[in-house]
Amino acid sequence: MxxxxxxxxxxxxxxxxxxxxxxxxxxxxxxxxxxxxxxxxxxxxxxxxxxxxxxxxxxxxxxxxxxxxxxxxxxxxxxxxxxxxxxxxxxxxxxxxxxxxxxxxxxxxxxxxxxxxxxxxxxxxxxxxxxxxxxxxxxxxxxxxxxxxxxxxxxxxxxxxxxxxxxxxxxxxPVAHHDEVLAATSHLPHLLAYTLVSSLSRLDEQEEIFRYAAGGFRDFTRIASSDPVMWRDICLHNRDDIVAMLRHFRGDLDILEKAIAGADGDRLLTLFQRAKQTRDRFCG
Amino acid sequence: MxxxxxxxxxxxxxxxxxxxxxxxxxxxxxxxxxxxxxxxxxxxxxxxxxxxxxxxxxxxxxxxxxxxxxxxxxxxxxxxxxxxxxxxxxxxxxxxxxxxxxxxxxxxxxxxxxxxxxxxxxxxxxxxxxxxxxxxxxxxxxxxxxxxxxxxxxxxxxxxxxxxxxxxxxxxxPVAHHDEVLAATSHLPHLLAYTLVSSLSRLDEQEEIFRYAAGGFRDFTRIASSDPVMWRDICLHNRDDIVAMLRHFRGDLDILEKAIAGADGDRLLTLFQRAKQTRDRFCG
The missing domain is CATH 3.40.50.720 (NAD(P)-binding Rossmann-like Domain)
Structure with a gap:
């Protein structure tokens, strides 16, 4: 070239x-x-x-x-x-x-x-x-x-x-498939990390909360330090796929909340075991 | 001793x-x-x-x-x-x-x-x-x-x-304060990571999705490899604080979803900037 x-x-x-x-x-x-x-x-x-x-x-x-x-x-x-x-x-x-x-x-x-x-x-x-x-x-x-x-x-x-x-x-x-896959693997995790940090920063005890955040929290929120302009653009330009993924995720979060509120230990254990197996299998 | x-x-x-x-x-x-x-x-x-x-x-x-x-x-x-x-x-x-x-x-x-x-x-x-x-x-x-x-x-x-x-x-x-702070800094992030992995594992393209997951995703979901029994017990034993934090978080996720669906770029940028500043300040 x-x-x-x-x-x-x-x-x-x-x-x-x-x-x-x-x-x-x-x-x-x-x-x-x-x-x-x-x-x-x-x-x-x-x-x-x-x-x-x-x-x-x-x-x-x-x-x-x-x-x-x-x-x-x-x-x-x-x-x-x-x-x-x-x-x-x-x-x-x-x-x-x-x-x-x-x-x-x-x-x-x-x-x-x-x-x-x-x-x-x-x-x-x-x-x-x-x-x-x-x-x-x-x-x-x-x-x-x-x-x-x-x-x-x-x-x-x-x-x-x-x-x-x-x-x-x-x-x-294909173009459409890319946007769908990335909404799941990249866009959703970034949005969760941004929302988590922003959510915690609104709590009264924020100084203290971040003080007690351990290594897991640092790893988890690392992507919340990404470029805000880039992520605004991604949200604006992959809206439909991102909103669909957010809803899919929120449905699962609702199920989790019900299991916790209802003290459904079996359901929680199954859910955590399946997630751990999946994560260990693909990223282990 | x-x-x-x-x-x-x-x-x-x-x-x-x-x-x-x-x-x-x-x-x-x-x-x-x-x-x-x-x-x-x-x-x-x-x-x-x-x-x-x-x-x-x-x-x-x-x-x-x-x-x-x-x-x-x-x-x-x-x-x-x-x-x-x-x-x-x-x-x-x-x-x-x-x-x-x-x-x-x-x-x-x-x-x-x-x-x-x-x-x-x-x-x-x-x-x-x-x-x-x-x-x-x-x-x-x-x-x-x-x-x-x-x-x-x-x-x-x-x-x-x-x-x-x-x-x-x-x-x-104090005991009660510990449980509240940890619900925010530790329990909520773990539950989000577990739910994300579990949510993605239910998608049709799961093999492909995890294949394209990059470094950020690995960091983000590392805590989803934690011990399921321990996390079931934590959920069952800090129920009220965890459910309260999940609801607080979900409120913020709803606001984010509305901003994306409504193509509200300014709101998204503010949200991401604030999260990045907070994260860089506390964990940078």
């Missing part, structure tokens, strides 16, 4: 650039964004070779363009790229939701390019920004691609190879 | 014994329990000096007796100790709930000994049993004692010193 353009050089985009540079996968990495100071840091850190504040200049002539901005600004970013993105340039993204990104790209560009391959690396951390970027972030992690039925097959293959060069394992699934 | 008796030599009781032996805090540790094979392992591991299957023989002549069984059997264990527990023997426990333990001790012994000091080490791990015991488990961890108003002050001091010798920081609080 000659030239890679990364729009939004934060943790995710920056780590991809570092990994691909280390692998010798591309000759030039151009960063684009609105925050000059942050792009300058990326340049100083050796994440990118140069940067442009004008997204149009950044994507012109790029072999691959990676959209790594918050999902909420993808439509406007794509609007700025109209007329500059080459017909054979491969376009991909890293958004945590896929149906909304496909819509945003189509709305922004006025068409859905055949060389557009939606993607989602299942990796991240609580710290955000290019300062947190590292070449190893994707090592052994999964990346889900959701190639569109009408999309170009070679473009999908190129994006797959790119992520593999960054150390990831790549798998494909 | 001459002789320490530990009733229930599992992770918690076994780790306390190891820590106190290493500190040279007591001359003899007697283990008691119902499972000969497990007590034999404790002996082989050097956790205890000898064991008794009869709890009465184990506690006779002990300076300190630590109840480290599941909370659900404390009443029957105490019944077996009637007439054997010396008047000056200090009795303490390690249960995750305190009001129910006080009740169980009183019901079992037929009276509340003045030398009884309820306690709760805020430490643990997913693996249970004496095999998981280690001398460092309490190093730097908090232990909450809930001395009773009518209790002996020197007994409370002795239990405090014992935990400090095991490396812990000891703090006192």
């Amino acid at each position: 000659e030239r890679l353009a990364i729009v939004g050089v934060g943790l995710i985009g920056g780590s991809l650039a570092l990994a691909l540079r280390r692998a010798g996968y591309c000759h030039e990495v151009v960063g684009a964004g609105r925050d000059r100071a942050s792009l300058q840091r990326a340049l100083d850190m050796g994440v990118i070779d140069r940067f442009e504040l004008d997204v149009c200049s950044a994507v012109r002539g790029a072999d691959v363009v990676v959209l790594a901005t918050p999902v909420g600004v993808i439509e406007s970013v794509c609007r700025s790229m109209r007329g500059c993105l080459g017909d054979t340039s491969i376009l991909t993204d890293v958004g945590s939701v896929k149906a909304a990104v496909v819509q945003a790209v189509e709305a922004g560009l006025g068409r859905l390019p055949t060389h557009f391959v939606p993607g989602h690396p299942i990796a991240g951390r609580e710290r955000a920004g290019v300062e947190a970027a590292e070449a190893d972030l994707y090592q052994g992690r999964r990346v889900i691609l959701t190639p569109l039925p009408e999309g170009d097959v070679t473009a999908a293959l190129a994006v797959k190879r790119m992520w593999e060069a960054a150390g990831a394992q790549v798998e494909n699934m | 001459e002789r320490l008796a530990i009733v229930g030599v599992g992770l918690i009781g076994g780790s306390l014994a190891l820590a106190l032996r290493r500190a040279g805090y007591c001359h003899e540790v007697v283990g008691a329990g119902r499972d000969r094979a497990s007590l034999q392992r404790a002996l082989d591991m050097g956790v205890i000096d000898r064991f008794e299957l009869d709890v009465c023989s184990a506690v006779r002549g002990a300076d300190v007796v630590v109840l480290a069984t599941p909370v659900g059997v404390i009443e029957s264990v105490c019944r077996s100790m009637r007439g054997c527990l010396g008047d000056t023997s200090i009795l303490t426990d390690v249960g995750s709930v305190k009001a129910a333990v006080v009740q169980a001790v009183e019901a079992g012994l037929g009276r509340l000994p003045t030398h009884f000091v309820p306690g709760h080490p805020i430490a643990g791990r997913e693996r249970a049993g004496v095999e998981a015991a280690e001398a460092d488990l309490y190093q730097g961890r908090r232990v909450i004692l809930t001395p009773l108003p009518e209790g002996d002050v020197t007994a409370a001091l002795a239990v405090k010193r014992m935990w400090e010798a095991a490396g812990a920081q000891v703090e006192n609080m």
Whole structure:
């Protein structure tokens, strides 16, 4: 690959650039964004070779363009790229939701390019920004691609190879299925962690409560330190699947509450045993 | 201390014994329990000096007796100790709930000994049993004692010193307050983790769902691998506080769901920002 353009050089985009540079996968990495100071840091850190504040200049002539901005600004970013993105340039993204990104790209560009391959690396951390970027972030992690039925097959293959060069394992699934699975495995847990911390912070004894929180609590709420803007965008852009999962969960929470209120020890034991077995089996 | 008796030599009781032996805090540790094979392992591991299957023989002549069984059997264990527990023997426990333990001790012994000091080490791990015991488990961890108003002050001091010798920081609080604080910081998170895993395991795509679960999910659900019997007992013995916390949490979950369904981005952002600030401030 000659030239890679990364729009939004934060943790995710920056780590991809570092990994691909280390692998010798591309000759030039151009960063684009609105925050000059942050792009300058990326340049100083050796994440990118140069940067442009004008997204149009950044994507012109790029072999691959990676959209790594918050999902909420993808439509406007794509609007700025109209007329500059080459017909054979491969376009991909890293958004945590896929149906909304496909819509945003189509709305922004006025068409859905055949060389557009939606993607989602299942990796991240609580710290955000290019300062947190590292070449190893994707090592052994999964990346889900959701190639569109009408999309170009070679473009999908190129994006797959790119992520593999960054150390990831790549798998494909349909857009709608991705959003459903992620609502369960990622979006719901994040929302529970945010709600738990917020719920406890409203209690009178909050200072004390957090003082007595042990290791389990720290692990449990780690994801509540994630980027609020990113999670607002995810909620707004995967609404139906998330609301469905919240309701599914709440039904189970109601059952649990009834079992506790009714002192139904057998039911509680069965429930906890099944959960422990499942967790040990899949994550043990 | 001459002789320490530990009733229930599992992770918690076994780790306390190891820590106190290493500190040279007591001359003899007697283990008691119902499972000969497990007590034999404790002996082989050097956790205890000898064991008794009869709890009465184990506690006779002990300076300190630590109840480290599941909370659900404390009443029957105490019944077996009637007439054997010396008047000056200090009795303490390690249960995750305190009001129910006080009740169980009183019901079992037929009276509340003045030398009884309820306690709760805020430490643990997913693996249970004496095999998981280690001398460092309490190093730097908090232990909450809930001395009773009518209790002996020197007994409370002795239990405090014992935990400090095991490396812990000891703090006192009233019984009812302990149960309320722990319902928030420990019981609620465990129940959410159990319910999440159980909820996801009922979905059609469960194999796939757990396959795409990333690091955040593993952290979040780690506590769902905890001991089901222990957690059933906690639920049954801290019912009112837990049900109150579940309702408090569910109210907040309802607000979140409405904000998502209504695409209220500002409200979502505020909620996530507040949670992140709180979490970073207390656990950062």
